[in-house]
């Protein structure tokens with residue numbers, strides 16, 4: 685009798701102990717991409733990023749991020765029109781103009797725009813960045829430095845997308861979506877440029893205007909006018925160490941209003957009081973032309 689009673693009790697205790705151990709490990713574990721972690725944790729344990737405190741997961745100062753963005757966005761604004769109003773008008777008109785062109789003319793127009801963007805980013809940042817088929821078999825698209833050198837500690841890309849507070853609903857957008865990025869504080873950024881995610885981003889971006897100024901950029905959903913806004917396509921490193929890492933950056937309130945139109949992030953709810961959250965990718969070492977960017981999809985935050 686005793687035997688039958690004791691056995692379930694002992695196994696209950698063991699199960700509870702195992703669950704507590706798992707819960708503790710899970711709490712410390714700040715995963716970036718939810719579906720990916722479930723499938724690949726064991727295979728990629730060697731490529732984990734360890735940081736001691738969440739506050740320390742900033743390889744460069746936020747002021748340096750601000751300076752970089754101000755420089756690039758300033759150059760984009762100069763290209764698009766001195767006060768940003770012209771670029772807004774242009775953005776509204778562009779679809780109609782493009783519709784009247786043949787496919788060839790449209791392709792030439794896009795190629796011209798890409799070459800112009802390349803010159804601009806090369807002049808202000810010293811490198812060019814593009815999407816290409818990944819060097820990792822079956823990994824889809826990746827992001828490459830195609831021209832110029834990237835010194836260690838440089839902002840190389842931005843992770844675009846809709847920003848959800850931890851309590852906001854994202855269930856339907858997250859189904860079969862490998863682009864949902866999780867910040868250390870639980871904020872989620874949906875960088876998918878297709879389907880329902882695309883619709884949500886566009887509608888939030890159109891909602892948020894301040895007078896003549898757009899507060900976010902939605903061109904990354906098709907052809908990014910901010911050339912850095914392709915960070916959601918950076919793949920996870922497998923065997924060799926990552927050459928970039930994610931840094932969370934809350935846009936300071938003093939960030940010039942006319943430059944917000946180049947920020948590739950928008951709040952899901954406009955009632956959220958905190959500053960807009962952006963994610964930048966920062967180089968962990970010097971990167972040479974032709975190299976693919978690789979990040980860590982896993983970060984362990986040890987408290």
Ligand SMILES: C[S@@+](CC[C@H](N)C(=O)[O-])C[C@H]1O[C@@H](n2cnc3c(N)ncnc32)[C@H](O)[C@@H]1O
Nearest residue numbers: 720820822823824825862863916917918919920
């Ligand atoms: C955020 S997306 C990155 C962009 C993706 N490569 C694409 O073409 O859409 C994450 C997905 O990329 C793929 N991926 C990323 N790193 C990988 C790797 N090292 N090996 C294989 N697949 C990878 C996985 O399918 C993962 O769910």
